[in-house]
Amino acid sequence: MAPVKTRVFKSKDEMTVELAKYTADLSSKFCKEREKFTVVLSGGDLISWLSNLIEEPSIEWSKWYIFWVDERVCAWDNDDSNYKLAYDRFLSKVPIPAENIFAIDKGLGAEGNAELAAERYEECLKDKVNKGIIRTYKSSGFPQFDLQLLGMGPDGHMASLFPGHDEIKEKVKWVTFINDSSKPPSKRITFTLPVINCASYNVMAVCDKEQADSTAAALNHTKGIPAGQLTADVEVVWFLDQAAASKLPQHGWCSVL
């Protein structure tokens, strides 16, 4: 089980600066080791916290490969789409080759077919494993991404694994689906917990006081919330502002202000 670290920052801006440095360092590491850097995005506020990354001069963007930990089952041009969110605020501002960006199947998304969209995305991931773009985690055969950038909801959900729903129990599939998400819109596809936890490096970025209770519950492993089950192969780092960290014990956490 990888160590779970917390880094607490005085402000969102400081957190964003350090998140960019952390990501750039891992980009350098993996691009040096394997000429590729597989990055998994989520939706929500996280994308706006990548703004400093766009200016990072050291990044070899042509070696990046982009995937989504979860996605709403809708058209790419729908304001609910995580692909659209990432494209408008991040991907359109950095020179990652279009052929290195793997979004939900366009047609199935537009059709709203969550079950088939999940199956198709899993096929897409398996194809990238076969092509040597995505590594696999030891003997499990699960895909192992280099870095996953996650967010958490006030109810403690991560990706589209929600409290009180069965998707988090899925242990075989790589990608599953939900048609009654607790957070609108209701139809989504999502990585399963085994895939999320096979990542080499997992970042959970959480800000604001509304998230303080779920942050404390996740890190203290109370309430059995999905984000409390986050681990990784090498390291998990919670990037928190002081407001989100305000209910953590003041001792015992590796934190940087």
Ligand SMILES: O=C(O)[C@H](O)[C@@H](O)[C@H](O)[C@H](O)COP(=O)(O)O
């Ligand atoms: O598709 C989604 O809705 C996101 O992937 C979701 O899992 C997000 O990471 C959390 O809900 C946090 O969202 P906020 O940053 O908007 O609170």
